[in-house]
Amino acid sequence: MATQLQSSRLRRTAQWADVRRRGMGMWAYTLNRVTGIGLLVYLYLHLVVLSMLAGGPDMWDPFVNLARSPLFLALDVILIAGWLIHGLNGIRVTLTGLGFGTRSQKSLFVGLMLIAGIGTVVMGIMVFGS
Amino acid sequence: MTLEVALKVFRYKAGQPARYDTFRVRVPHTASVLDAIEAAWAQHDRSLTFRHACHHASCGSCAMRIDGREKLPCITPVRDVWRGRGDLRIEPLRNFPIVSDLVVDVSGFFQRMSTSGMVITRTAESYLPVAAGAADGRPRDARSVTLPEGVARVNRFENCIECGICISACPTMAASDKFMGPAALAGIYRARLEAPDEAESTRLLGFADGEHGVWRCHSGWECTEACPQGVDPAGAIMLLRRDLVKHRIRKLFGR
Amino acid sequence: MSPPHVIIIGAGSTGAATAHDLALRGLRVTVIERGEVASGTTGRNHCLLHSGGRYCVKDQESAIECIDENMILRRIMPDVLELNDGLFVAVTEDDLAFKEKFLGGCEACRIPARDLPLQRAFEVEPLLNPKTLAAVQVPDGVFEPFRFCLAFLATARRNGAIVRTYCEVNEVTRSGQSVTGVTFVDHRTGKTETIGADIVVNATGPWAGEIAEMAGVDVPVSPTAGVMVTVGKRLNNMVVNRLNKPSDGDIVVPQRTTSIIGTTSWAVGDPDLIPIPQEHVDKMFQQGEMLLPGIRQAPLRGVMAVARPLISKGGVDEREVSRTFECFDHKRDGIDGFVTISGGKTTTARAMAEKVSDMVCHKLGIEAECRTRDAPLASYRLFYQ
Numbered sequence: 001m002a003t004q005l006q007s008s009r010l011r012r013t014a015q016w017a018d019v020r021r022r023g024m025g026m027w028a029y030t031l032n033r034v035t036g037i038g039l040l041v042y043l044y045l046h047l048v049v050l051s052m053l054a055g056g057p058d059m060w061d062p063f064v065n066l067a068r069s070p071l072f073l074a075l076d077v078i079l080i081a082g083w084l085i086h087g088l089n090g091i092r093v094t095l096t097g098l099g100f101g102t103r104s105q106k107s108l109f110v111g112l113m114l115i116a117g118i119g120t121v122v123m124g125i126m127v128f129g130s
Numbered sequence: 131m132t133l134e135v136a137l138k139v140f141r142y143k144a145g146q147p148a149r150y151d152t153f154r155v156r157v158p159h160t161a162s163v164l165d166a167i168e169a170a171w172a173q174h175d176r177s178l179t180f181r182h183a184c185h186h187a188s189c190g191s192c193a194m195r196i197d198g199r200e201k202l203p204c205i206t207p208v209r210d211v212w213r214g215r216g217d218l219r220i221e222p223l224r225n226f227p228i229v230s231d232l233v234v235d236v237s238g239f240f241q242r243m244s245t246s247g248m249v250i251t252r253t254a255e256s257y258l259p260v261a262a263g264a265a266d267g268r269p270r271d272a273r274s275v276t277l278p279e280g281v282a283r284v285n286r287f288e289n290c291i292e293c294g295i296c297i298s299a300c301p302t303m304a305a306s307d308k309f310m311g312p313a314a315l316a317g318i319y320r321a322r323l324e325a326p327d328e329a330e331s332t333r334l335l336g337f338a339d340g341e342h343g344v345w346r347c348h349s350g351w352e353c354t355e356a357c358p359q360g361v362d363p364a365g366a367i368m369l370l371r372r373d374l375v376k377h378r379i380r381k382l383f384g385r
Numbered sequence: 386m387s388p389p390h391v392i393i394i395g396a397g398s399t400g401a402a403t404a405h406d407l408a409l410r411g412l413r414v415t416v417i418e419r420g421e422v423a424s425g426t427t428g429r430n431h432c433l434l435h436s437g438g439r440y441c442v443k444d445q446e447s448a449i450e451c452i453d454e455n456m457i458l459r460r461i462m463p464d465v466l467e468l469n470d471g472l473f474v475a476v477t478e479d480d481l482a483f484k485e486k487f488l489g490g491c492e493a494c495r496i497p498a499r500d501l502p503l504q505r506a507f508e509v510e511p512l513l514n515p516k517t518l519a520a521v522q523v524p525d526g527v528f529e530p531f532r533f534c535l536a537f538l539a540t541a542r543r544n545g546a547i548v549r550t551y552c553e554v555n556e557v558t559r560s561g562q563s564v565t566g567v568t569f570v571d572h573r574t575g576k577t578e579t580i581g582a583d584i585v586v587n588a589t590g591p592w593a594g595e596i597a598e599m600a601g602v603d604v605p606v607s608p609t610a611g612v613m614v615t616v617g618k619r620l621n622n623m624v625v626n627r628l629n630k631p632s633d634g635d636i637v638v639p640q641r642t643t644s645i646i647g648t649t650s651w652a653v654g655d656p657d658l659i660p661i662p663q664e665h666v667d668k669m670f671q672q673g674e675m676l677l678p679g680i681r682q683a684p685l686r687g688v689m690a691v692a693r694p695l696i697s698k699g700g701v702d703e704r705e706v707s708r709t710f711e712c713f714d715h716k717r718d719g720i721d722g723f724v725t726i727s728g729g730k731t732t733t734a735r736a737m738a739e740k741v742s743d744m745v746c747h748k749l750g751i752e753a754e755c756r757t758r759d760a761p762l763a764s765y766r767l768f769y770q
Contacts, residue, residue, distance in 0.1 A: 003144040004227035004235055015224070015304040016350075021198040025351025025364075029301065093349050099372035102365040105351060144574045158661065162687065172658040179551045179572045181421040183428030185689035186615040188640055189531035191421055205687045230573040233421075233551065240769040249464050250532065250765075278470050278509045278522060278623060279499065286467050287529065287641040 024106045028089055035086040042079055070128075077124040084116035131159040135208055137170055138217035139178065141231050151175070152217060163196055163203035163211065167220065167232075180232040187358060190293030194232050195221040200295040200356045223298035239294055242310055246317030247334050250292075253285040254324045288320065289359045296353035296363050308342045312353035312363030315344055319366035335377060338370045345371070388413050389749045392567055392582040394554050394596055397427035398530065398731040400588035401537035402738035402757070408544035409760060410746060410753035415580060416538070416546065417569055419553035422768070423534040426590040426656075427731055429691035431613055431647045433624060433638050434458060434466060434526030435732040438473055438498070439631055441490030442483075447709050448494040450733045455524060457735060462762045465532045467640065471525025471624030472501070472510060475518045476675050480628045484519050487628060491523065498523050512620045512677050525624035527640050530731055535765035537734075543763050552578075557585060557599040557723070564600055564722035584745050587725040591656040591692040597725055602718040604725050608656040608692035611648035612665040614673075616683035620644050625676050633665075634672025643686055646673040656692035665690075696728040710737045712744050724748070 019030050052059045066072060092112055096105045134156045142148040153170035161169075164182055171178045181191040185204045192204050196211050197219050212218045226234035277284060296312040297303050303311050318338045325331040338344045344367050354364040391407055393400045396418035408414050418424075437451030459466065475481040484500075491498035499522040506520035507513060513520075538548055549571070556568035558579060566581035587596045591608035619642050627635040638645045646669040653659055666688055673680040696711050710729030715721075726741040739755045746753050 004229055005142050005148060006227045007224075012225070012304040016301040023352055023355035025349065025355060026301065029348060029350045096368060097349055097371065098375060099365075099368040102362075102368050105349075105364075158663075160661075160663070160688070169658060176553065177570075177572050177575060179420075181424075183421060183423040183531040184529070185429050185691075186613070186643070186645065186687040188432070188529050188643075189423070189428065191531060204689075230551065233573070237769045240766040244764065244766045244770070250529075251464055251467065279505075280497075280522075281468070281470055284469050284622065286469075286639075287527075289641060 024109055028092070028109045031085055032089050032093070035082040038079075038082045039086060042082075073127050076127055077120065080123045080127075081116065081120040084119045085113065088112040088116050132156050133159050133161075133208065133214075135166055135212055136217045137166060138219045139167070139170065139231070140221040141178075142228055143177075143230050150219075151178075157208065159209060161208050163201070163206045163208055163218070163220070164192055166208055166218075167203060178232075179230045181234075188287070188291055190291035193223055193293040193295045193298070195219075195223060195298065200224075200298045202293060202295070202358050205358070223294055225297050225300065225303045226294065234294070236294060239297060239311070239313070240292070242314035243292055243317055245337065246310075246314040247321035247337070248288065248290070248317030249321070249324065250288050251285050252288050252320065252324060253283050255284070255286070290316065290320070290361045291359055293358065295356050295358060296361075299350075299352035299356040301350045301352065302346055302348050306342070306346060309346045310338075310343055312347075312367065313361075315347075315370060316361050316363035316366040319370055332377075335370070335373060339374055344374065389583040389751070390415065390581070391584045391586060391745060392417060392580060393586045393588055394418075394567065395425070395588035395590065395592075396422045396534060396538065396548060396550065397425050397588065397590055398423070398430075398534055398537075398734035399427075399590065399726055399729065399737050399741075400586075401534040401541070402734040403586060403588055403726065403741055404541040404546045404548070405537040405544075405762070406735075406738040406742040406755060406757050407745065408541040408546040409756050410742065410751070412745075412749075412751070412753075414541060414546035415582070416541075416548045417552050417554055417567060417580075418548070418550045419572075421550055422538060422548075423531045425592070426691050426693060427530045427534060429613070429689045430530045430731050431636070431638055431645060432527050432530060432640055433636065433732070434528050435730065436471060436523040436525045437494055437496050438471070438487070438491060438521075438523040438525070438626065439636075441494045441496055442486050443630065444709070445490065445494055447733075448490070448496065450709065450736055451730075452494060452496045452524075454733045454736050455526065457758055458528075458732070459526070461735075461757070461760065462528075462533070462536050465528060465536060465765060467527035469526070469623045469639075471523050471626060472506065472513075473521045473523060473626045473628040474506070474513060474676060475520075475628040476514050476516055478518070481518045483629045484521070487521065491521075496523060510621055510623060510625065512679060513625070514676055514678055519628065521628065522623075525626070527624065527638055528731070529640070532765045533731060533734075535768040536762040539765055539768035540760070540763040542768065548768075554596065554599070557596070559600070559720075562719055562721060564720060583722065583749060585723050586741060586745065587723065587727075588741075590694040590727065593694060593725050593727045597715075597723075600715065600720055600723045602715045602720050602723065602725075604713060604727065605697045606694050606727050607697040608653050609650055609695045610653045610656075610659045610690050610692045611650050612661055612669065612688065612690045613645055613647035614666055614669040614688050615643050615645045615686040616680060617643055617686040618683040620677045620680055620683065627672070627676060632672075634669045637673055637676055637680065644677070644680065644683070646670070646680065650693075653692055659690045659692060661688055661690045694727050694729075709733075710740070712741050714744055714748065716748075722748075 155169040183189040187205045222232045322331045390413040435451035437448035440448040501520045551572040552569045554569045568579045593606045597604040649665045713725040715723045
């Protein structure tokens with residue numbers, strides 16, 4: 001048999017990241033992966049921040065000032081968005097993944113992301129308003 | 131009326147680096163992409179290798195990517211995928227080893243289809259998908275239509291034509307060499323509907339279980355999106371999962 | 386001593402069935418095909434498992450071949466066939482007048498035919514033209530030509546045959562007046578190879594003349610094209626034929642969830658690229674409407690055309706030429722070791738293979754009986770494994 005061509009392992013494993021010419025299901029899939037990674041990174045940073053508590057008021061107070069800055073608050077809103085997207089889509093994946101509502105998986109995604117969007121806006125107002 | 135289309139076709143021969151060749155062909159405006167590829171082969175380059183046989187989407191052999199999307203070129207009109215300018219990109223399916231040009235190695239795929247137990251003709255339907263409507267114009271329930279005399283049970287070819295488009299579209303298939311894949315899993319679902327008894331149905335369910343079976347699917351839903359025959363493999367995978375969970379719960383409670 | 390080696394050029398239905406027959410008789414077989422299996426005429430065929438009804442009045446030799454082979458194929462490849470029978474329907478007075486001849490023809494050719502009461506016909510085919518005047522049920526069936534060939538080749542491979550696809554023959558090698566093998570280019574790599582054989586079988590359908598020319602002989606094959614139109618809706622449960630003499634668009638073959646209307650007939654010079662005349666497509670819809678009104682509204686799925694390998698009898702209308710097949714031992718043309726099998730139809734592929742395999746064995750002085758009537762075929766999927 002003639003020599004066959006196959007794309008590299010790395011290329012194939014990273015294929016999911018290219019959502020061009022893909023359906024809504026792949027958008028949901030990729031969004032879930034990206035927000036999942038994002039939430040993981042956030043978790044690590046959160047633990048680093050909390051460890052500052054051990055350093056007493058001298059370590060903690062400057063951080064609290066930073067946490068009040070507009071940039072930081074904006075990042076908080078992005079975090080909320082990520083959490084809403086990942087959580088709500090996760091519900092969709094759990095439901096459809098056991099055979100419930102499979103025929104409406106697309107409309108379910110659209111609906112849930114709308115809720116995520118509205119939720120982000122509402123929470124954003126609350127975050128910046130306080 | 132004709133149109134002149136430029137096909138940008140993926141080329142690969144063993145021992146040489148892969149490249150793209152551009153072929154300009156003139157075809158009737160109603161031509162399919164396969165007609166255009168055939169014209170490129172007949173008029174420009176006889177060394178172009180591509181799979182094709184039936185030209186009406188029953189054999190599944192011509193599946194490829196047209197402008198990056200998995201399609202059957204035999205039933206895809208050029209007008210549907212080409213805007214009238216620029217090149218039309220023609221590439222082989224993803225997630226299959228490439229033999230040469232647009233020809234991929236389907237041996238692993240057919241091995242999995244054999245394991246799935248799906249027979250290419252189905253007999254479990256009570257009648258055939260002919261829109262019910264009597265000669266007198268009144269709508270009829272299809273099940274009330276009688277069988278032709280001497281015909282014990284009706285049968286027809288399966289919706290799945292084993293084209294491999296779902297395999298190409300699946301992100302998990304890309305990353306895993308051992309995943310059974312949407313076609314084979316949907317095949318198990320169909321085979322269970324045709325199974326002669328409960329024992330056979332349970333045996334087939336067992337094939338869908340395991341780390342390379344239904345649990346490996348990550349709900350990309352691309353298979354269902356890309357399938358040209360409406361098989362809905364993702365739906366089949368999810369229903370198999372439901373059956374597996376039910377089965378496990380029953381076993382847990384000793385039934 | 387190793388068994389004789391036979392090269393078969395062409396992996397359509399004829400080549401595939403011949404490979405199976407010869408391999409079963411214990412010969413060494415290599416099939417050389419320039420494209421994918423069934424990528425020539427066979428792939429684009431109408432998918433009709435003939436009952437022979439279409440030929441039972443004017444071409445009884447073909448009709449008898451068809452009904453015999455129909456019954457054999459039901460035995461050897463049951464899982465790759467739709468077996469819901471077929472109807473011959475009369476929609477005009479002229480059609481109705483043909484019924485007696487038709488029933489007589491079926492009886493003469495031993496084709497089981499049942500003259501159905503009209504009400505019954507509408508029960509089994511709800512979308513039949515309401516103007517239908519008569520319906521006769523016959524054992525038509527539906528196959529898929531690609532899997533048909535794969536099944537024969539999978540079995541042949543299991544019995545030791547080698548199948549080389551994407552290999553295009555460009556020379557038939559000779560030593561004096563004897564053919565010694567073929568030279569071909571393997572398009573997967575671009576490399577040229579030569580393989581020797583005791584006999585070369587030309588099973589290339591409408592290209593039989595081109596291949597024969599490489600061996601220095603003539604074969605009277607006229608490529609005759611036909612157009613078929615597939616719609617994305619199944620309007621008939623059974624095959625529906627027009628009850629009359631053969632004509633354009635006289636049949637609608639159902640297949641899974643689609644219906645295929647066919648066909649037309651015109652001579653072509655180059656079977657490699659056949660331009661599809663729009664008038665033929667329009668005619669298919671016109672004729673299809675006569676049998677199943679509403680077919681014109683069904684979504685268009687695909688239009689296909691390919692050349693039949695008709696054996697030309699000189700100056701005869703294409704529709705009148707017999708659809709039977711012929712074997713040519715080119716020893717009579719002065720070239721030994723070369724045989725052509727042409728004409729015929731996919732339904733009779735196994736019978737064609739039997740005839741040419743008998744000829745091949747006779748030429749090689751081998752006593753080996755044909756066993757393909759009863760040998761069940763392997764799963765078509767095994768071809769690729």
